[in-house]
Amino acid sequence: MKFSxxxxxxxxxxxxxxxxxxxxxxxxxxxxxxxxxxGGHPEGEVAAQMVLQTISALYQKEAKPEIGDPVAFFNxxxxxxxxxxxxxxxxxxxxxxxxxxxxxxxxxxxxxxWVHCGDSRLYFVRHGELLARTRDHSYIEQHQDHSRxxxxxxxxxxxxxLYTCLGSPTKPVxxxxxxxxxxxxxxxxxxxxxxxxxxxxxxxxxxxxQKPVGTAAPELVERALxxxxxxxxxxxxxxxxxxxxxxxxxxRGNISTDTIEDGVFASTVQAGWLDSGVDDLDDAAIxxxxxxxxxxxxRSAARKA
Amino acid sequence: xxxxxxxxxxxxTTIGGYRIIRKVAAGGFxxxxxxxxxxxxxxxxKEYLPSSLATRAPGELLPQVQPExxxxxxxxxxxxxxxxxxxxxxxxxxxxxxxxFFRENETVYMVxxxxxGAALQDFIVTARDLKQSKVFxxxxxxxxxxxxxxxLRIVHQHKMLHLDIKPANIFIxxxxxxxxxxxxxxxxxxxxxxxxxxxxxxxxxxxxxxYRRDASMxxxxxxxxxxxxxxxxxxxxxxxxxxxxxxxxxxxxxxARLRGVYSDNLIEVVEWCMSLDPLSRPxxxxxxxxxxxxxxxxxxxxxxxxxxxxMQFDTMxxxxxxxxxxxxxxxxxxx
Numbered sequence: 001m002k003f004s005x006x007x008x009x010x011x012x013x014x015x016x017x018x019x020x021x022x023x024x025x026x027x028x029x030x031x032x033x034x035x036x037x038x039g040g041h042p043e044g045e046v047a048a049q050m051v052l053q054t055i056s057a058l059y060q061k062e063a064k065p066e067i068g069d070p071v072a073f074f075n076x077x078x079x080x081x082x083x084x085x086x087x088x089x090x091x092x093x094x095x096x097x098x099x100x101x102x103x104x105x106x107x108x109x110x111x112x113x114w115v116h117c118g119d120s121r122l123y124f125v126r127h128g129e130l131l132a133r134t135r136d137h138s139y140i141e142q143h144q145d146h147s148r149x150x151x152x153x154x155x156x157x158x159x160x161x162l163y164t165c166l167g168s169p170t171k172p173v174x175x176x177x178x179x180x181x182x183x184x185x186x187x188x189x190x191x192x193x194x195x196x197x198x199x200x201x202x203x204x205x206x207x208x209x210q211k212p213v214g215t216a217a218p219e220l221v222e223r224a225l226x227x228x229x230x231x232x233x234x235x236x237x238x239x240x241x242x243x244x245x246x247x248x249x250x251x252r253g254n255i256s257t258d259t260i261e262d263g264v265f266a267s268t269v270q271a272g273w274l275d276s277g278v279d280d281l282d283d284a285a286i287x288x289x290x291x292x293x294x295x296x297x298x299r300s301a302a303r304k305a
Numbered sequence: 306x307x308x309x310x311x312x313x314x315x316x317x318t319t320i321g322g323y324r325i326i327r328k329v330a331a332g333g334f335x336x337x338x339x340x341x342x343x344x345x346x347x348x349x350x351k352e353y354l355p356s357s358l359a360t361r362a363p364g365e366l367l368p369q370v371q372p373e374x375x376x377x378x379x380x381x382x383x384x385x386x387x388x389x390x391x392x393x394x395x396x397x398x399x400x401x402x403x404x405x406f407f408r409e410n411e412t413v414y415m416v417x418x419x420x421x422g423a424a425l426q427d428f429i430v431t432a433r434d435l436k437q438s439k440v441f442x443x444x445x446x447x448x449x450x451x452x453x454x455x456x457l458r459i460v461h462q463h464k465m466l467h468l469d470i471k472p473a474n475i476f477i478x479x480x481x482x483x484x485x486x487x488x489x490x491x492x493x494x495x496x497x498x499x500x501x502x503x504x505x506x507x508x509x510x511x512x513x514x515x516y517r518r519d520a521s522m523x524x525x526x527x528x529x530x531x532x533x534x535x536x537x538x539x540x541x542x543x544x545x546x547x548x549x550x551x552x553x554x555x556x557x558x559x560x561a562r563l564r565g566v567y568s569d570n571l572i573e574v575v576e577w578c579m580s581l582d583p584l585s586r587p588x589x590x591x592x593x594x595x596x597x598x599x600x601x602x603x604x605x606x607x608x609x610x611x612x613x614x615x616m617q618f619d620t621m622x623x624x625x626x627x628x629x630x631x632x633x634x635x636x637x638x639x640x
Contacts, residue, residue, distance in 0.1 A: 286408060289386040293406040296393035303396060 001028050001257040003107070004241045006217040007268070012194060012225055012232030014039075018100075019192045019236035020048035024056050024267035026065035027257050029108035031056065032238055033269065036120050036192040038099040038165060047085050047098035047167045054081040055104060056269040063265075070106045070113035074176050078102065078115065078166065085167035099167035102174075103134065103190045107242065112188060113178030118165045121196055123189040124180070128209030130201065132180070137164045137173060184243040187213060194235035195220060198228040213239040311354050311361040311368060314338065318366070321407040321414060323350055331356075332487070334385065335412075339419060347419040348404060353385045353412050366410045382413065388488050389415050391465045399456025401476075401486045420486070422479045425449075425534070426472035433541030438566050440541040446571070447597060449475075450535060452483045454597070457531070458590040460485070461524045468522070470530035471510040472537055509533060509543030513581050516548055525586045528593055532578025532586075539563055539575070550581060558616065561608065568603035570596075 011017040018037030023030060035051045037044025055077045059067070067073045081102070089097040101118025114122050119136035135141050139161055164173040187208050196204065199220065207216045207223075217239040224235045313328040313336050314320070323340040330337040335354035342348050354361065358378045359368040370378045392403045392415075405416035432440045441449075453475060460467060467474075467488060476484045506515045512529035514522055536544045536556075540563070544556055556579060560572050574596055580586045587593040608616070 286382070286413070289390070290406050290408055290413065293386065293389040293393050293403070296390060297403055297405065300393060300396040300402075 001025075001030065001108075002243050003030065003255055004213050005032070005238065005255060006214045007236075007238040008218055008221050009236035010221055010225060010234065012228060012234050013230045014232075014234055016045065017234045017236075018044035018048055019194070019234045020045065020052050021190070021236050021238045022052050022056065022267065022269035023238060023240075024059060024265065024269060025255065025257060026063045026265055029063045029066045029106065030240075030255075030257075031059045031063070032105045032107070032188070032190055032240060034103050034120055034190040034192065034236060034238055035166075036101045036118070036194075036234075036236070038101070038118075038162075038167075041096050041099045041167075042094055043098040044100060046088065047100035050084055050088060050098075051081040051100055051102050051166055052269045054084045055102075056267055059106075060265050060267070066108045067106055070108070070178060071176050073106070074104070074113065074115040074174075078117065078172065078174055082166045082172050086169075089167070097167045097169065099165045101162070101165055101192075105188055105190065105240075106178075107182065107188075107240070110182050111179035112182055112186075113176065113180070114188075115174055115176045117172050117174035118162050119193045121191055121193075123187075123191070123201075123204055123208065125187045125189070125205055125208045126183060126185070128206070130205045131186075132177070133201065134175070134177070136162070138162050182242045186242045187216075187239060188242070189213075189217070189237060189239040191238075192234065192236040194228070194233035195224045195237055197233055198224045208239065213241045309360060310356050311336070311359055312363040312365065314352070314366065315364060320350070320409050321405070321416075323348060323416065325350070334381070340416075342416075349417045349419045351415040351417060353382060353414070355381050359412075368410070368412055385413060385415070391460075391463055392417075392488055394463055395459055397456050397459045398482060399452050399484055400460060401484055401488070420476050420478050420484060422477050424473050425475040425477055425483070425538075428477060429472055429537055429541060439539075441538045443567055443571055443603070446535060446538050449477075449483050449538075450531065451594070451598060453485060454531070454590050454594050456485050457527060458594070460488075461527070461590055466522060466524070467527050467530075468515070469507060469510075470527055470534060471507045471543075472534055473507075475534065508546035509537075511547060512583065513547035513551060514583055523583070524589050525583045528578050528586050528590065529580075529583075531593070532575050535571070535575050536560075536579065539567055539571075544579065547581070554581070558619065561612070562616065565605050565607040567605075569606050570599065570603060 005023055007021050007023065009017060009019050009021055018039065019035070020037070021034045023032045025031065033052050033055060035048035037046070037048035058073070058077045058080060062068070062073060085098055085100075101116075101120040103114070103116040103120040103122050105112055105114040105122060112124070114134070116122060116134040117137065119138050119141075121136065122132075122134045123130060124132040164170070166172050189204070189208055191204075203223070204220060207220050210216065211219070217237045221235045221237050225232050310331065313331075314325050316325055316327055318325045322343055326339045326341060328336055329339050329349070335352045335356075338350045338352065340348050340350045354368055355378065358374045358381065359370045361368045389403060389406050392401070393406075396402060401420070402418050403415055404418065407414055407416075429440060457467065457470075465488070467485065469487060470485070474485065474487045476486050478484060510530045510533040512522075512526045514526060533544050540559065544550075544559070550556060557576065560576060563572060574593070577596070578586055578593065587596065
C-alpha cells in the first residue's frame with residue numbers, strides 16, 4: 001500500500017484552534033481523521049481530541065492488519081467516541097457537554113470508506129474532477145436538494161447551524177459511504193469548515209487535482225486564511241493521494257507500507273489533551289537521545305570495521 | 306546586526322574529554338571547534354548554541370537562554386539530535402561522520418571527523434581568478450560530483466534532505482576526497498513560526514520551492530542545488546536566485562555561452578537539475594547519476610555566428626538599459 005499524505009492545521013483569527021487531525025496505518029490499512037471541536041459549548045478541543053484518540057485506539061485494536069468490516073467499525077467507533085465525551089462531561093459535572101464534528105476515512109484493499117458527522121467534509125477527486133463530497137449535516141446543505149426548488153434562506157443565514165454532532169445529548173446522526181474503489185492518483189481531502197467556508201468547491205477540486213497533495217494542501221489552507229482575513233476560522237486539512245508511483249519518491253509525507261513489518265502500527269494522533277505544539281525535552285529525554293545516537297554511532301562503526 | 310554573538314569556548318577548555326584548540330566556524334546553530342581527543346587526534350566539535358536564542362559572555366562556559374525563548378531552544382535541540390541521529394546511521398566516505406555525542410555545559414556537543422582541506426567555494430574563487438575560459442575541467446567536475454552524489458544518495462536513503470548544498474558545504478580534503486558537510490537540520494526548525502517550518506536557504510542554490518512556505522520538498526530540492534553547484538563550477542559564479550529566475554530566466558543564455566567549452570551533455574544535465582518545476586528535474590539522485598556517468602563521445606556544439614551576434618546584441622541592450630537606469634537614478638537623487 002502506497003500513499004502520500006499531508007496534514008496541516010492553522011489557527012485563524014480565533015482565540016484557540018479546536019480542530020484536530022491525524023492519521024494512522026498498519027501494513028495494509030490506513031485511517032484518516034479530522035474533528036472540529038465546536039464553539040459555543042465547553043472544551044471543544046477536548047471533544048475533538050477525544051474522538052481522534054478513541055477511534056484511533058479502536059482502530060489499532062481491530063486493524064490486524066485490516067479492518068474486517070469498515071462500515072461496522074465506523075458505526076461502533078463513532079458511538080464509542082460519542083459515549084466517551086458524555087462520560088467525560090458527566091465525570092466533571094459539566095453543565096454542558098463538549099461537542100465536535102468528525103470526518104474519517106479508511107483506505108484498505110484498494111477501497112475507501114468514509115463517515116462524517118456535522119460539517120467537516122470529505123472531497124474525493126479523480127483526474128481533477130469531484131467524484132464525491134460529503135453533504136454537511138446542516139440545515140442549509142440538507143435543504144439544498146437540486147431536485148427540489150431552492151429554499152430561500154433568511155439573510156445572514158448562519159452556516160454553522162448543525163443538527164448533529166458527537167457529544168450532544170441526542171444520539172449522533174452520521175453517514176457512512178463505501179466501499180468506493182480507488183484508482184492510482186485518486187485524492188481524498190478531509191477539511192474543517194474553515195476551508196470550505198472561504199473557498200469554493202471548484203477551487204478546492206482544481207487545486208487538489210493539479211498538484212501533489214504536499215503542495216495543494218498547504219496552498220489551499222494559505223488561500224483560505226488569506227481570503228477570510230483577520231476573522232478567519234481555523235483551517236485544517238488532511239489530504240491523501242492514493243498509490244503514488246515509485247519514481248516519485250519523496251522523503252516527506254510519502255508512505256509505503258510494503259516494507260513495514262506485520263503488526264506495526266503508526267499514528268500521528270497524539271496522546272494527551274493539551275495542545276502539545278512544543279513538547280519539551282526533559283532531562284531524561286535528552287539523555288535517552290544522546291544514548292541512542294551513541295548507540296547508532298557504535299553500530300555504524302562496527303559495520304564499517 | 307547589532308546582536309551579540311555567543312562567545313566561543315576559550316582555547317584549552319576541556320569538554321567531554323576533548324581539548325579545544327580554536328573555533329573554526331560559526332553558524333546559526335552554534336559553533337564548530339578544532340579539538341584534540343584523548344589520543345591527540347584532531348576532531349571537529351560542534352556545539353549547539355543558536356545565536357538567535359542563546360548568549361554567552363566571553364570566558365563563560367554556560368550559555369544563557371531567555372525564558373521566553375526556552376521552548377524554541379529546546380525545539381532546536383531536538384533537531385540537533387535529529388541531525389546527530391541521521392548522521393550516526395550514515396557511514397559513507399562522502400558524508401561527514403559523527404564520532405561521539407555528549408552533553409556538557411547545559412548544552413550538547415557533536416564530535417565529527419576533522420577534515421583537512423578547503424571548501425569547494427575556495428577552489429572556485431581561486432580557479433575563476435585565473436581568468437581562463439574554463440573554471441574547472443569537465444572531467445574534474447564529473448568525478449567530483451560523482452563522489453558527492455554517492456554520498457547524497459545514502460543521505461536520501463535515510464529519509465533525510467540536506468537542504469543547504471552549496472560550494473561552501475562541499476569540502477575537498479587534502480587527499481582529494483569530496484565530503485558533504487553541515488547537515489544543520491537545526492536551521493530548519495529555528496525559524497519555525499506557528500505550524501510552519503521555513504528552512505533557511507542560500508540564494509542561488511536554493512530551489513524555488515524552498516522560498517514558498519511549506520511547499521513540498523524532496524530529493525529534487527537537493528538536486529536543484531547540485532545543478533547550481535555544477536553551474537558555479539563552470540561559470541565561477543553562483544546562478545541567479547530562483548525568484549529572480551521566475552521573473553526572467555537568464556540561466557539558459559548563460560549556459561549557452563558555455564557551449565563548446567563544456568560538452569552539450571553536461572550543460573543539459575545542469576539545465577535539467579535546475580528546472581524551476583520540481584517535477585521536471587531528476588526525481589532521484591540515481592537518475593542524475595545515470596545521466597552524469599554516461600560514457601561515450603562528448604559532443605560540443607559551438608555557437609553559430611547568428612547566435613553569437615544575437616547574444617552580443619542582448620548584452621548591449623541590457624547594458625544600455627542598466628546605464629540609462631543608472632543615469633536616471635543619479636538624476637533623481639538630489640531631490
